[in-house]
Amino acid sequence: MHKPGDLINIVTKDDSFTGIYIPQKDEKFISIKLDNGYNIGIDKRKIKEIKVIKEYKEEKREIPKTKQKKGLKKISILHTGGTIASKVDYKTGAVTAKFTPEELLEMFPELKDIANIDSRLIANIMSENMNFSHYNLMAKEIEKEINKGADGIIITHGTDTMHYSSAALSFILEDLSIPVILVGAQRSSDRGSSDASLNLISAVYFIANSDFAEVAICMHENIDDENCLILPGLKSRKMHSSRRDAFRTVNTIPFAIVNTENKSIKFLRKEYNARSNKKLRLKLFDEKIKVGILKSHPHMYPEEFLSYKDFDGLVIEGTGLGHIPTDKEILEAVKKIKAVMVMAPQTIYGRLQMNVYSTGREIQGLGILGNYSDMTPETTFIKLAWLLSNYKKEEVKELITKNLRGEISERTEKEAFLI
Amino acid sequence: MHKPGDLINIVTKDDSFTGIYIPQKDEKFISIKLDNGYNIGIDKRKIKEIKVIKEYKEEKREIPKTKQKKGLKKISILHTGGTIASKVDYKTGAVTAKFTPEELLEMFPELKDIANIDSRLIANIMSENMNFSHYNLMAKEIEKEINKGADGIIITHGTDTMHYSSAALSFILEDLSIPVILVGAQRSSDRGSSDASLNLISAVYFIANSDFAEVAICMHENIDDENCLILPGLKSRKMHSSRRDAFRTVNTIPFAIVNTENKSIKFLRKEYNARSNKKLRLKLFDEKIKVGILKSHPHMYPEEFLSYKDFDGLVIEGTGLGHIPTDKEILEAVKKIKAVMVMAPQTIYGRLQMNVYSTGREIQGLGILGNYSDMTPETTFIKLAWLLSNYKKEEVKELITKNLRGEISERTEKEAFLI
Numbered sequence: 001m002h003k004p005g006d007l008i009n010i011v012t013k014d015d016s017f018t019g020i021y022i023p024q025k026d027e028k029f030i031s032i033k034l035d036n037g038y039n040i041g042i043d044k045r046k047i048k049e050i051k052v053i054k055e056y057k058e059e060k061r062e063i064p065k066t067k068q069k070k071g072l073k074k075i076s077i078l079h080t081g082g083t084i085a086s087k088v089d090y091k092t093g094a095v096t097a098k099f100t101p102e103e104l105l106e107m108f109p110e111l112k113d114i115a116n117i118d119s120r121l122i123a124n125i126m127s128e129n130m131n132f133s134h135y136n137l138m139a140k141e142i143e144k145e146i147n148k149g150a151d152g153i154i155i156t157h158g159t160d161t162m163h164y165s166s167a168a169l170s171f172i173l174e175d176l177s178i179p180v181i182l183v184g185a186q187r188s189s190d191r192g193s194s195d196a197s198l199n200l201i202s203a204v205y206f207i208a209n210s211d212f213a214e215v216a217i218c219m220h221e222n223i224d225d226e227n228c229l230i231l232p233g234l235k236s237r238k239m240h241s242s243r244r245d246a247f248r249t250v251n252t253i254p255f256a257i258v259n260t261e262n263k264s265i266k267f268l269r270k271e272y273n274a275r276s277n278k279k280l281r282l283k284l285f286d287e288k289i290k291v292g293i294l295k296s297h298p299h300m301y302p303e304e305f306l307s308y309k310d311f312d313g314l315v316i317e318g319t320g321l322g323h324i325p326t327d328k329e330i331l332e333a334v335k336k337i338k339a340v341m342v343m344a345p346q347t348i349y350g351r352l353q354m355n356v357y358s359t360g361r362e363i364q365g366l367g368i369l370g371n372y373s374d375m376t377p378e379t380t381f382i383k384l385a386w387l388l389s390n391y392k393k394e395e396v397k398e399l400i401t402k403n404l405r406g407e408i409s410e411r412t413e414k415e416a417f418l419i
Numbered sequence: 420m421h422k423p424g425d426l427i428n429i430v431t432k433d434d435s436f437t438g439i440y441i442p443q444k445d446e447k448f449i450s451i452k453l454d455n456g457y458n459i460g461i462d463k464r465k466i467k468e469i470k471v472i473k474e475y476k477e478e479k480r481e482i483p484k485t486k487q488k489k490g491l492k493k494i495s496i497l498h499t500g501g502t503i504a505s506k507v508d509y510k511t512g513a514v515t516a517k518f519t520p521e522e523l524l525e526m527f528p529e530l531k532d533i534a535n536i537d538s539r540l541i542a543n544i545m546s547e548n549m550n551f552s553h554y555n556l557m558a559k560e561i562e563k564e565i566n567k568g569a570d571g572i573i574i575t576h577g578t579d580t581m582h583y584s585s586a587a588l589s590f591i592l593e594d595l596s597i598p599v600i601l602v603g604a605q606r607s608s609d610r611g612s613s614d615a616s617l618n619l620i621s622a623v624y625f626i627a628n629s630d631f632a633e634v635a636i637c638m639h640e641n642i643d644d645e646n647c648l649i650l651p652g653l654k655s656r657k658m659h660s661s662r663r664d665a666f667r668t669v670n671t672i673p674f675a676i677v678n679t680e681n682k683s684i685k686f687l688r689k690e691y692n693a694r695s696n697k698k699l700r701l702k703l704f705d706e707k708i709k710v711g712i713l714k715s716h717p718h719m720y721p722e723e724f725l726s727y728k729d730f731d732g733l734v735i736e737g738t739g740l741g742h743i744p745t746d747k748e749i750l751e752a753v754k755k756i757k758a759v760m761v762m763a764p765q766t767i768y769g770r771l772q773m774n775v776y777s778t779g780r781e782i783q784g785l786g787i788l789g790n791y792s793d794m795t796p797e798t799t800f801i802k803l804a805w806l807l808s809n810y811k812k813e814e815v816k817e818l819i820t821k822n823l824r825g826e827i828s829e830r831t832e833k834e835a836f837l838i
Contacts, residue, residue, distance in 0.1 A: 029780065041774050126778060128742035131718040160739035164717050241740050241769030292723055293714045295736070297800055298583050299550040304711055307726030317714070320579035321660050323547035348767070350660030355460050359545060361448065381716055 005056025008032060010042055011049040017042060018053065068116045073151040073208045077119040077200075078141050080134070082127050082158025084185035084196045110201050110260075115208045118150070127158025127165070127184075132285035132385065135168040139282050142173065142180060146280055152179045152207030154200070159184035159238060159246065162217060166233030167382040168285065170215040170405050175278035179207050180215045182233070186244045195220055195244040202228035202258040210265055211274040214406075216255060220244040230255040234407040237348065237376050250349055251374045251409050286389035292339075293317065293381055295346055296324040302333035311339040313384040313396075316368060317377045318343050322352035324368075326359045334366050340393065342384050342400050343370035344377035351411070369400055374409050383407060424475025427451060429461055430468040436461060437472065487535045492570040492627045496538040496619075497560050499553070501546050501577025503604035503615045529620050529679075534627045537569070546577025546584070546603075551704035551804065554587040558701050561592065561599060565699055571598045571626030573619070578603035578657055578665065581636060585652030586801040587704065589634040589824050594697035598626050599634045601652070605663045614639055614663040621647035621677040629684055630693040633825075635674060639663040649674040653826040656767065656795050669768055670793045670828050705808035711758075712736065712800055714765055715743040721752035732803040732815075733758040735787060736796045740764075741771035743787075745778045753785050759812065761803050761819055762789035763796035770830070788819055793828050802826060 002008045002021045009018045010030065019032030022039060029041030030050070111117050122141045123134060142153050157165055166182050173180065181203040185196035203218035206228075215233035222245045231247055231254050240246040257266045291313035294304060308314045314337060318324055322343040324334075334341070343352055343363075351374040354360035364371060375383065383404075387396040401408070421427045421440045428437045429449065438451030441458060448460035449469070530536050541560045542553060561572050576584055585601050592599065600622040604615035622637035625647075634652035641664045650666055650673050659665040676685045710732035713723060727733045733756060737743055741762040743753075753760070762771055762782075770793040773779035783790060794802065802823075806815040820827070 039775055041777075041780055126742070126745075126776065128715065128738050128778065129744050129746060131744075158739075160742055161717050238739070238766050239768055241764050241766045241771065243769065246766065246769070287718075289718075290720055291718070292720075293716050295712045295714055295796075296547070297712050297797070298580050299706075299710070299804070301709055301711075303726060307722060319547050320577075320657070323545070323579055325548050325550075326545075327548060345660050347657050347660045347665065349658055350662065350665070352660065356458055357545065358450075358458075358460075359547065361460055377714075378716070385718070 002050060002052050003056060006052050007054040007056075009051045009053055010047055011051075012042065012046045013048065020056075069112070073115045074149060075115045075117055075152045075154060075204055075207055076145040076148075076150040077117060077154045077156065078138065078145070079119070079121045079123075079156045080127075080130075080138065080158075081124040082156065082160075082184060083187065084156045084158075084183060084199070108197055108201060111204055114201070114204050115151075117204070118145075125158070127160040127162060130158075130161050130165060132168075132287045132289070132389075135165060135172060136284045136287070138165070138169060139172040139284060142169070143280055143282060146178060150178065152181070154203050154207070155180065155182045156200070157182050157184050159186060159219075163233075163237050163247070163376075164378050164382055166215055166217050166236065167379045167407070168386065170233040170407070171383060171386040172283055172285070173215065174281040174283055175276075176215065176273070176280060177213055177276045177278045179210075179212050179275075180233075181207060181230070182215070182217045184217075184219065186242060186246065195225070198225050198260070199228055201260050205260045205263070206230055206256065206258045206265060210256070210267075212255065212272055213275045214255075214273050217247055218258070219247040221257060226259060226261065228258045228260075230258065232406065234379050234405060235376070235409075237378060239348075250376050251351070283386070283390045285386060289313070289385050289388045291315065291381060291385040291388065293377060298325075300325050300330060302329045305330065305333040305337060308339055309337050312388045314339040314341045315344050315377060315381045315384060316341060317346040318352070319346055321345075321356055322354040322360055322370065323357070324363060326362060331362075331366065334363065334368070337367075340384065340388065340396055340400075341368045342373075342380055343368050344373070344375060344380040346377065348376060350374065351409075369397060371401065372408075372411065373401055375407050379407050421469060421471050422475060425471050426473040426475075428470045428472055429466055430470075431461065431465045432467065439475075488531070492534045493568060494534045494536055494571045494573060494623055494626055495564040495567075495569040496536060496573045496575065497557065497564070498538070498540045498542075498575045499546075499549075499557065499577070500543040501575065501579075501603060502606065503575045503577075503602060503618070527616055527620060530623055533620070533623050534570075536623070537564075544577070546579040546581060549577075549580050549584060551587075551706045551708070551808075554584060554591060555703045555706070557584070557588060558591040558703060561588070562699055562701060565597060569597065571600070573622050573626070574599065574601045575619070576601050576603050578605060578638075582652075582656050582666070582795075583797050583801055585634055585636050585655065586798045586826070587805065589652040589826070590802060590805040591702055591704070592634065593700040593702055594695075595634065595692070595699060596632055596695045596697045598629075598631050598694075599652075600626060600649070601634070601636045603636075603638065605661060605665065614644070617644050617679070618647055620679050624679045624682075625649055625675065625677045625684060628682075629675070629686075631674065631691055632694045633674075633692050636666055637677070638666040640676060645678060645680065647677045647679075649677065651825065653798050653824060654795070654828075656797060658767075669795050670770070702805070702809045704805060708732070708804050708807045710734065710800060710804040710807065712796060717744075719744050719749060721748045724749065724752040724756060727758055728756050730758040731807050733760045734763050734796055734800045734803060735760060736765040737762050737771070738765055740775055741773040741779055741789065742776070743782060745781060750781075750785065753782065753787070756786075759803065759807065759815055759819075760787045761792075761799055762787050763792070763794060763799040765796065767795060769793065770828075788816060790820065791827075791830065792820055794826050798826050 019034045187194040217231040221227035290311040295317040354371040606613040636650040640646035709730040714736040773790040
């Protein structure tokens with residue numbers, strides 16, 4: 001009989017799968033961890049045969065104590081869960097994410113030559129379950145680390161909503177004096193094929209060797225394990241469900257390309273906030289704020305709008321330059337919405353231009369804001385919720401289309417000509 | 420005083436604008452058509468001065484009658500409105516879209532050497548207002564043209580929802596024997612800078628010189644006015660709010676590149692449906708079907724799900740490989756939904772893999788379908804509504820993840836390994 005941690009081979013009618021056996025609560029499936037880092041569940045009814053290929057033996061190793069080296073920068077790594085921080089405990093099947101500095105340095109020994117690392121777990125959550133309370137938690141923990149003298153922060157994070165979190169931290173952390181880099185992985189860290197290693201080492205190298213002091217994401221440039229990009233926290237997005245280079249900038253270019261092999265950092269953008277002596281201030285999220293996202297589509301019904309009537313805010317993902325259907329029933333529904341309504345482009349790329357067509361002007365007349373913005377829908381959602389948490393309604397309406405932290409690109413001369 | 424059609428110059432506090440004056444119902448704005456094809460509205464309160472630069476004179480021209488040439492293919496152009504079909508009537512300010520074959524050939528004289536063109540208006544609508552009834556209308560008009568002996572159909576269409584319409588027609592038109600190409604423009608046709616001309620001529624050239632017989636979109640390859648792409652109707656998306664190369668394939672490559680200057684068609688994909696003697700069958704949309712789209716995001720509230728409780732269908736734009744928040748309140752809400760629920764990726768690119776994490780398996784257990792699909796959210800929406808219009812609920816659930824018309828790409832060996 002197979003035991004947790006055993007390498008097993010499962011034969012179904014049509015297929016054969018080999019991986020590490022992981023016990024699960026769900027009794028209908030047998031779960032194994034494949035060599036590529038994914039867990040898969042195989043329907044027990046379809047299984048013809050299970051063979052144990054190699055039994056699991058617990059390794060007992062002594063972890064060497066590491067010393068802090070003088071002269072190196074102090075970097076705090078705060079773990080929040082997700083694929084990057086995950087290690088499978090083959091005894092219980094649970095994914096643990098309890099890295100001591102020693103364990104982490106053992107996994108990534110390169111780190112200790114680049115910086116003095118302090119590492120702890122502040123949450124253990126799949127990123128699809130992140131909410132405003134987690135943004136506040138991360139911000140408070142970052143503040144603690146800064147007060148303890150950290151030269152830079154790395155947040156390890158699930159990739160699903162990492163771009164929402166990077167946007168949230170960009171707004172919360174006012175007068176940030178050091179870099180805060182979010183790092184994720186598309187494959188868990190204890191597999192040879194994981195992208196975790198390069199992403200993490202590149203982030204540490206970048207913090208240790210630059211004067212950059214903004215919130216950014218560090219992920220693969222392409223599917224080769226060579227370069228990582230430093231992506232702006234407010235203008236990036238997960239654009240692929242599984243590729244390691246899933247994170248892309250929108251309406252801008254990355255801050256920098258990092259290559260740890262060649263020990264090089266190439267800045268693509270000259271303008272960024274550098275390290276300073278500024279004193280951090282936190283402008284946190286109000287966890288009671290209700291903001292929804294509604295995507296415009298053909299054949300809409302008024303109730304799709306009306307369900308957000310009593311929300312505090314509503315992001316509308318419009319088509320094209322910022323449009324929704326303009327039949328009478330829809331416009332009547334829009335009129336009843338008390339939420340602050342803000343348009344965002346469902347094309348993802350490009351800028352809203354709601355004065356070009358009369359329909360665009362008509363819906364602006366009904367209070368839909370956001371004209372000329374080139375924020376992603378995700379950044380628009382985070383900004384609206386953050387503004388509603390910290391400002392009066394009239395201020396929110398003014399600030400939503402004003403560039404506060406680099407979230408809205410300056411209009412080029414050609415664009416600005418379209419009023 | 421300026422009259423409709425006059426070239427005028429408007430000076431505001433900070434700017435100066437020159438364009439053709441277009442009267443509008445909205446009395447707060449003065450509208451002019453800029454040289455780049457956009458209409459802009461300028462707040463009257465901000466205007467300091469208006470000068471007439473050139474008065475409008477109506478040109479009286481006799482339009483030469485065109486003859487049908489023998490040996491050339493018969494192409495029917497069906498206009499539905501939108502930017503491409505628009506010509507500003509400077510008398511009334513209204514955008515008209517009434518092209519006779521003669522007018523059209525006068526605007527694009529190249530066409531008459533490529534094919535025998537028949538052209539008529541079947542609707543006059545901004546594409547953000549398209550609904551299922553318009554899909555049915557287009558399909559019925561296409562059927563008429565096929566019965567009259569057309570060798571190919573071109574639908575001119577607003578770009579905002581052109582990819583939803585191309586998906587809808589791909590499903591409605593069963594056993595299609597000739598090509599149906601949707602063509603739009605990002606600038607209206609009566610401006611020198613319009614992209615309408617190249618898009619339209621390329622579509623006509625492609626139909627006249629290939630054996631292709633599927634529903635596709637013909638738009639610019641890049642911002643140079645050189646090549647157009649033939650994009651699959653089910654796997655393309657408007658990915659930019661204003662660029663002329665806004666339409667991109669998702670999880671596949673275009674069918675072909677057309678260059679009318681060099682008279683070349685380069686097929687990038689070898690497999691496509693060729694012309695045949697098949698007899699067209701229409702499987703229309705039921706206009707009473709209610710399908711919504713809900714985008715997963717951090718800090719969701721149960722009522723965002725519950726508002727779709729009594730819809731027929733719901734597309735959920737999940738994060739990553741197909742996830743939503745899994746806290747108790749959300750899962751309780753999901754349980755109450757009677758609609759057929761189908762996952763789609765908010766990353767746009769990539770495939771869903773809902774067996775990888777236990778949370779993905781959990782929500783599948785609650786009836787959320789769509790695993791392994793790589794359809795865009797827009798194609799998923801159209802397919803779900805079309806299936807609900809034509810099949811029983813149990814059939815819908817089976818067919819939604821089955822490839823019917825090329826909407827779901829075959830899994831590569833590497834992908835298929837992840838059950």
